[in-house]
Amino acid sequence: MLLVYNKNLKTVDLSNFYSETLDDFSAVFCYSNSLTFINLTNFNAPKLWEMIHTFRNCSSLISIDFTNFRAPKLNTLQSAFQDCISLKSVNLSSIESNDFRQMADIFNGCYLIEFLYLPKITIKKEVYMSNAFRKCYSLKSIDLSNMYSSYKSDQIFEECTNLTYIDISSFEFAPKNLFTNLPPKGEIKISKKVYKDVIDLIPEDWTIILIK
Numbered sequence: 001m002l003l004v005y006n007k008n009l010k011t012v013d014l015s016n017f018y019s020e021t022l023d024d025f026s027a028v029f030c031y032s033n034s035l036t037f038i039n040l041t042n043f044n045a046p047k048l049w050e051m052i053h054t055f056r057n058c059s060s061l062i063s064i065d066f067t068n069f070r071a072p073k074l075n076t077l078q079s080a081f082q083d084c085i086s087l088k089s090v091n092l093s094s095i096e097s098n099d100f101r102q103m104a105d106i107f108n109g110c111y112l113i114e115f116l117y118l119p120k121i122t123i124k125k126e127v128y129m130s131n132a133f134r135k136c137y138s139l140k141s142i143d144l145s146n147m148y149s150s151y152k153s154d155q156i157f158e159e160c161t162n163l164t165y166i167d168i169s170s171f172e173f174a175p176k177n178l179f180t181n182l183p184p185k186g187e188i189k190i191s192k193k194v195y196k197d198v199i200d201l202i203p204e205d206w207t208i209i210l211i212k
Contacts, residue, residue, distance in 0.1 A: 011037045019045040026052040033059050036086075041067040049075045049099065056082045063087075069094050074119065076102035083109040088138075095119040100147075101127055108134045121147050124170065134158045141165035145189070148172055157182060169211040174198045 009032050022045045029035060030053045038061070048071040055061060061084050074097040081087060082105050090113065100121050107113055108131045116139065121127070127147040131154075133139060139160050145167045149156070154176030157163055164186035168175070171190070174197040187207040190198075195210055202208060 009035050011035070011039075013039040014043060015039050015041045017043065019043055019048070021047060023047045024050045025054055026050055027056070028054050029058055029061075030054070030056045031058070032061075033057070036060050036062050038064045040069050041065050043068070044070045046070070047073060049073045051080050052076060052078045053082070054080045055084055056080070058084050059086060061087050064090060066090070066092055066094060071095050072097055073099050075099045077106050077119075078102050079105040079108070081107050081110055084113075085109065085111050088112050089115040091115075091117040092119045093117040097121065098123045099125075101125060103132050104128055104130045104153075105134070106132050107136055107139075108132070111135060111137050114138045114140060116142065118144070118147075124148065129153045129156055129175075131155050131158070133160055133163075136160050137162060139163050143167040144171070145169050149175060155180065168194070169209075179203060 012035065025048055029038065035058050051074065056079050074095060081090065087110050097119055100119055107116065113136050124147065127149055129149050133142060134155055137159065140162050142163065148170045156175045157166065158177055159181045161181060161183060164183055166186070167189040169189040169191055171194050174194045178198055179201050184203055185205040187209065189209045189211055191211050195208065
């Protein structure tokens, strides 16, 4: 596995890195506290399945370029960006995976993050996402309509104090503590089945869009 952990490292360019045999990209940059930018454009990893703690606690990280990042076997992004307190946006939309199942704590503690574009799941499967966006104080909207989660996932949006748009229309069960510390006003897309379970928990001034 590639390992570039270095407390003094400021930028990394892996745009020409040969990654076709890479299957595990976990904890590679973890605690690289001086790192501000990572270039992962055109990163082609057909065997990659795991990215656990990959960028965790990169406290100075401002930007990661995932343009044309290919990982069709990717299964887990658990805690991948946890406590990246300077990160403002992440675009993972170029990742299309049939195997994606795990993103618990993926952005937990990313205080400044405002914009998120998540991997595309071509075959809809349950994704475990407990604490996925916990303490994302600056996040304003989240679209999870291309994945679903069961009752096992809890505190997904806890302390997202500026989150005013949520799309969980494909969820089959209501996440635990769904509305903990959310703003008093907002909009949520939700299935009729899930709505029945949380009807008494939704804040009065939230707009509800019911999906069959």
